[in-house]
Amino acid sequence: MDWSWSEMLWVALISICLVFVVLVLLVWIMKFFGNIFVHRQAAAHADKPATQGQLHEEEIAAITTALKLYKSDLHDRESEVLTILSIKRAYSPWSSKIHGLTQMPFRK
Amino acid sequence: MWTSLTSNSNFVGESLLKFADSTGIAGFFAAMGWGNIVMIGVAFLLLYLAIRHKFEPLLLLTIAFGMLLTNLPGANLYHTELFAGGHVHWDIFVAKAGLLDYLYLGVKLGIYPCLIFLGVGAMTDFGPLIANPKSFLLGAAAQIGIFVTFLGAYAIGFTPEQAASIGIIGGADGPTAIYLTSILSPELLGPIAVAAYSYMALVPVIQPPIMRALTTRKERAIRMRTLRPVSKLERILFPLIITVVIALLLPSATPLVGCLMLGNLMKECGVVDRLSKTVQNELMNIVVIFLGLTVGATATAEAFLNFRTLGILVLGVIAFGLGTAGGVLLAKFMNLFSKEENKINPLIGSAGVSAVPMAARVSQIEGQRENPGNYLLMHAMGPNVAGVVGSAVAAGILLSFLG
Numbered sequence: 001m002d003w004s005w006s007e008m009l010w011v012a013l014i015s016i017c018l019v020f021v022v023l024v025l026l027v028w029i030m031k032f033f034g035n036i037f038v039h040r041q042a043a044a045h046a047d048k049p050a051t052q053g054q055l056h057e058e059e060i061a062a063i064t065t066a067l068k069l070y071k072s073d074l075h076d077r078e079s080e081v082l083t084i085l086s087i088k089r090a091y092s093p094w095s096s097k098i099h100g101l102t103q104m105p106f107r108k
Numbered sequence: 109m110w111t112s113l114t115s116n117s118n119f120v121g122e123s124l125l126k127f128a129d130s131t132g133i134a135g136f137f138a139a140m141g142w143g144n145i146v147m148i149g150v151a152f153l154l155l156y157l158a159i160r161h162k163f164e165p166l167l168l169l170t171i172a173f174g175m176l177l178t179n180l181p182g183a184n185l186y187h188t189e190l191f192a193g194g195h196v197h198w199d200i201f202v203a204k205a206g207l208l209d210y211l212y213l214g215v216k217l218g219i220y221p222c223l224i225f226l227g228v229g230a231m232t233d234f235g236p237l238i239a240n241p242k243s244f245l246l247g248a249a250a251q252i253g254i255f256v257t258f259l260g261a262y263a264i265g266f267t268p269e270q271a272a273s274i275g276i277i278g279g280a281d282g283p284t285a286i287y288l289t290s291i292l293s294p295e296l297l298g299p300i301a302v303a304a305y306s307y308m309a310l311v312p313v314i315q316p317p318i319m320r321a322l323t324t325r326k327e328r329a330i331r332m333r334t335l336r337p338v339s340k341l342e343r344i345l346f347p348l349i350i351t352v353v354i355a356l357l358l359p360s361a362t363p364l365v366g367c368l369m370l371g372n373l374m375k376e377c378g379v380v381d382r383l384s385k386t387v388q389n390e391l392m393n394i395v396v397i398f399l400g401l402t403v404g405a406t407a408t409a410e411a412f413l414n415f416r417t418l419g420i421l422v423l424g425v426i427a428f429g430l431g432t433a434g435g436v437l438l439a440k441f442m443n444l445f446s447k448e449e450n451k452i453n454p455l456i457g458s459a460g461v462s463a464v465p466m467a468a469r470v471s472q473i474e475g476q477r478e479n480p481g482n483y484l485l486m487h488a489m490g491p492n493v494a495g496v497v498g499s500a501v502a503a504g505i506l507l508s509f510l511g
Contacts, residue, residue, distance in 0.1 A: 001268050001510065008262050008271075012255040015505045022357055022501050023248040023494070029349060030241035037342050 135181020143409025144179045150412070151176035151404075154302070163309035167282065167400045171302060174404020177208065185209075186405040191216060194294055212402040215290050215297070220399040221283035222367040227392030228283070228496070229347070229371025230384050232464065236490040238346050239335040242442070242452075247494025249438035250460025251502045253278030253431030257423050258506075264419055269293045272506040274420055277304045278427025279499030280311070281462035286403060287364060288503045292510055298407030299417040303424035311466045312473075314425065315432050315458050319474055322436045323454045327443075328478040330453040332487045343376040354501065360511060361504025365497065428461065435460030435491060452487075459488040462495040 003011070055063075093099055128134055135141055154172035158165040178186045186208040190197050196216060201209070214220045237243050258275035262268060273289040273296055285304040289297050307314065320328075347369035355362040374384040435457030443451050455474050459467040471488035 003262075003268050005262075008259060008268065011268075011509050012259050015258075015502065015509065016252060016255045018505050019251050019498060019502050020245075020248045022354070023244040023498060025357075026350065026353060026497075027241045027244045029353060030238060030244070030346070033342065033345065033349070034238065034241060037339055038336065041339070 130182065132180055132182040138181065140409050141181065143413045144181055146413060147179040147407065147409045148176060150407075151179065157306075157309075164305045166396055167305050168309065170397055170400025171305065171404035171407075174208065174401040175298070175407045176404075177401075178405040178408055186212065186402075186408075188406075188408060188411070191294060208402055208405040211398050212405065214395075214398055215286065215402050216294070218287055218290060218363060220395050220402075221287035221290075222363045223391060223395045224283040224399065225364050225367040225500075226371040227387045227395070228464070229368040229373075230375045230388045231392075232368075232372060232375075232493055232496070233489065234346055234372060234493055235338045235343065236335055236486050237493050238338045238342050240487070240490050243456075243490030244494045244497070245442065246435050246438055246452075246457045246460040246491035247496075247498035248460075249457065250431040250435035250491070250495050251279060251498045252434035253427040253429070253461070254499070254502050254506075256430050257427035260426065261419070261423050264423075266416075266419070267293070269510050270296055272510050273300055274423050275427055276300075276499070276503055276506070277307065277420075277424035278431040279462060279495070279502060280304070280308055280428060280431065280467070281496060281499040282308065283399075284364060284462075284499045284503045286399070288506060291507065294406075295411060296416070296420065297403060298411055299420045300424075301403040302407065303421050307424055307428045308463045308466065311461075311463050312470050314428055315467065315470050316474055318429055318432045319436055319455055319458050319470075322433060323440070325478060327440065327454050328475060329482065330451050331479070331482055332451070332453055332456075332484065333449060335486060335490075340376070340378075344373065347373040347376070350497065354497075354504075358501060358504040358508065360507040361500050364500040364503065368496065368500065431461040432458045435495075453482070453484055456484055456488040456491055459492040460495045460498070462492065462499050464492050464496060465489065467495070468492040 089095070136145060151172045154168055154175065157163040158168035158172060177183055183206075185206040187204055187206065190201055190205060190209055191212070196213070254275040256275075257278050258271045261271035261274040266274060269292040273285070273293045276285045276288045277300060279285065282301070282304050286297065286301055289300045351362075351366055351369040354365045371384075371387055374380050374387065436454045437457070438460075439452045439454040439457030443454070446452065453471075453475060455471045456468075459471045461467055468485055468488035468491075472483070472485040475482045475484035
């Protein structure tokens, strides 16, 4: 494509204007739909009776974070006493080690 | 036996010579062999940046490896002559094509960038943009860099098609840059993809000085009003509205915007979780591998080692900087007409270049530097995702003029 400088300038100018036109159009459309939804939400809130003690989302998030921080600071309490238990069992041939091993054949 | 062995010494010598000629090492001594060595060095540098410094590793690693493969003499994985003149030479394709030639068809036919957009759409939350549609304007302003660079590239001797492909680097959107370049000037695909992804990785280095230079401390400390909650119905309607409006106004941008919005609809509707997860993970990862490898493969020594590449790298960073400045300046301009409670922190304007979510994170970090209690991230995500739509629109407009 062989274009002159004036053509290039026009294309650049028209292009940037078109980008703005398309996106401004999208702003208007989204604002229009947004207004409808905001009004609907406001109407729905107005219809609902105000509940005493109902918490806002941000308050719930703040309480949850505080609880998480508090609980992560807590540690399980342990007795802090280390013991070694000595286990003694009465002798029995059933648990005897020497009887559990294969005997080497006796050669003369 | 000795006589028969010595009588064939000529044959042995010739065979060894033939074998030596067929190795890749001999290729380094052929014409442009030094270029291959340099390109292999560039590939290693990019691999180092991706692995050691985590510069966009998902793409830079595969691009660098593709670059390495294509510059190993004798590997014959990619043939530029099959795609010479901007179209696929089907008559010789099956006879000559290597693995990367087959994979490159996905780039050439514009399939991979659209599939990537499908995944991007499924991963993107358009909530901040729906809550504050004015963000679209910041996304539009950040595209100014594309068109100024378009003129700059033409001024230094690039054709209009090449100038458009270079300018789109300013949109900071890899798939869009690859899509437009593969159609308008496929010969520049390698350098443009490398420039686009490198600059995206360098967003935290390139943007902050420009943002600070164009704003006052008071402006950087502006706290913005909390965004309104967005209902599920709005989230579902958004991709449908955008697809219909853009497709009607700019049919050439439909493949990109349509895929982006389809991905987003899959995420927001909540009834196709399996599809949504697939496009976000498996499909996205597979396409990233193919795209990176094949785009890297186009960076042959002949295509890369020239002054044009240097020009592309310089113009790319200018495009990026101008886009950043455009977004910040428009935010300042909008503040002139806004009430005190509706003022915009100009730092979020810089997020209008796509580079999701890195550019939004930079706005957040810069905002907190001035006022540690200021959380700009969600506000910056609005212009950030608007930038994705904006750069796709800009690409569509350039395609309709030049395609």
